[in-house]
Amino acid sequence: MSLPEVHLVAGTVGEALRLAPVALAMREQGRLTAVPVATGTDPDAVGQALAAFGLTPRITLPSGDGHAETMRRFDELWAVRTPAAVVVRDSLAPALAAFWRRVPVLTVDAGRRSGEFGSASALEPQRRLLAQVTTVHLAATPLAAMNLLDERVIPGDTLLTGGTAQDAAQLLATRTLAAPPRGHRTIVLGVPAERAEAIGPALRYLGGRYPDLEVVRAADFAPGLESATLLAQAYLVVTDDEDLVEEALAAYCPVLMIGFAARHAEALHAGSAKLVEPDPAAITSETADLLEHRVRRDAMALGGNPYGDGLAAYRVAQATAALLGHGQFPDPMPVKPTAGVAR
The missing domain is CATH 3.40.50.2000 (Glycogen Phosphorylase B;)
Incomplete structure (x- = not known):
């Protein structure tokens, strides 16, 4: 049958x-x-x-x-x-x-x-x-x-x-754990091309203060394993893409989120994401703060992913x-954020 x-x-x-x-x-x-x-x-x-x-x-x-x-x-x-x-x-x-x-x-x-x-x-x-x-x-x-x-x-x-998204990250992690470390702190920029033209140079300017800093665009990495590997090793994600916010948090990578607070109120409440104005100077200042104070960045990572277990x-x-008549409905997810491990 x-x-x-x-x-x-x-x-x-x-x-x-x-x-x-x-x-x-x-x-x-x-x-x-x-x-x-x-x-x-x-x-x-x-x-x-x-x-x-x-x-x-x-x-x-x-x-x-x-x-x-x-x-x-x-x-x-x-x-x-x-x-x-x-x-x-x-x-x-x-x-x-x-x-x-x-x-x-x-x-x-x-x-x-x-x-x-x-x-x-x-x-x-x-x-x-x-x-x-x-x-x-x-x-x-x-x-x-x-x-x-x-x-x-x-x-x-x-x-x-x-x-x-958490399930996807865990499945892909079994194939990305063996990837070699990037050897520096990576900032992933996930914004449209027109916004990247304004924000990208401002973030790269920080490279003069932090020689181990690398800024890459999320769009330059193929979806799936390549993107998952990048997020698993990233220091921080800066984005206005609501999907990328969830995917970064599933990899326990903190996020500076450009946009409306209502999009990801749960992540803001958990402390794993922080809202930032869509202004290059503001974004650069917030990024520099997390680069200068590792403990603040790690505290965000420990906020975990409120979107799945x-x-x-x-x-x-x-x-x-x-x-469809095959078995019983599952119990709902326990209302408790998943904790992450700081890298």
């Missing part, structure tokens, strides 16, 4: 890194057939990220020109090959296509909110719309679960699982199986 087929839809590298551990957990539990689906504007990059975990997309379906075309493509796919359930993160169009075909939708990292509803970014309204068609909301933190309750999501439809993928896989 064949196992129920579950499609895990990744439209970005960040989604692929978070859904890969779920696919592996489903394989290990043996109750479901996990089918990674690579979509988005660059499905090859998604496939490359999955490959770091020994996974290959079973289906590759590039997104269309807009949500309507992407929905049509997924509807045609699922008319022929209908899954028992679909797991997404931020991919609204596939979730809508599944919803209209009455296929259950599970959303990982559910309930993330930035408070930037009126900004140019489409993510906030997209995530709120996604919540309306989600069957089971798999929240990474209690705050994310509370956001869903505030939006009148039925409490019984939400499960606190933790975030799978390394067991989120197993909870997501178990919850998906339970939704």
Whole structure:
């Protein structure tokens, strides 16, 4: 008897890194057939990220020109090959296509909110719309679960699982521990090119004061093993990318976070991330402070990762199986941050 087929839809590298551990957990539990689906504007990059975990997309379906075309493509796919359930993160169009075909939708990292509803970014309204068609909301933190309750999501439809970025970091660590140390303190800069042009030179100026300092751009490293190795050895990450914040904290690397506090309130509360103004002088000053005072940097690292405990993928896989009638739903993640070890 064949196992129920579950499609895990990744439209970005960040989604692929978070859904890969779920696919592996489903394989290990043996109750479901996990089918990674690579979509988005660059499905090859998604496939490359999955490959770091020994996974290959079973289906590759590039997104269309807009949500309507992407929905049509997924509807045609699922008319022929209908899954028992679909797991997404931020991919609204596939979730809508599944919803209209009455296929259950599970959303990982559910309930993330930035408070930037009126900004140019489409993510906030997209995530709120996604919540309306989600069957089971798999929240990474209690705050994310509370956001869903505030939006009148039925409490019984939400499960606190933790975030799978921690699971991904631990899986990749088994292949990155043997990497040789870089021999200096590395600052990872994860910002768009236009912002890097302003911030990069300011940070590199610190090289005159700290000869062991190296500033590198996160975009210059391939997703998966190469990026995980970089974060595992980094002294500090400076970024406005909310995904990179989580990935750095999963590697117990402290973060100077450029942007709105609401994006990562949990990390700010834990002390593992610090908010900084989007000004080169302010960023350079905060960076210099952590370079000059190692104890402050290490205290941030000890704040740990409030977004997961390394067991989120197993909870997501178990919850998906339970939704489809195979076993029971897991217990929620204990509300206790994971402590890190300072390097």
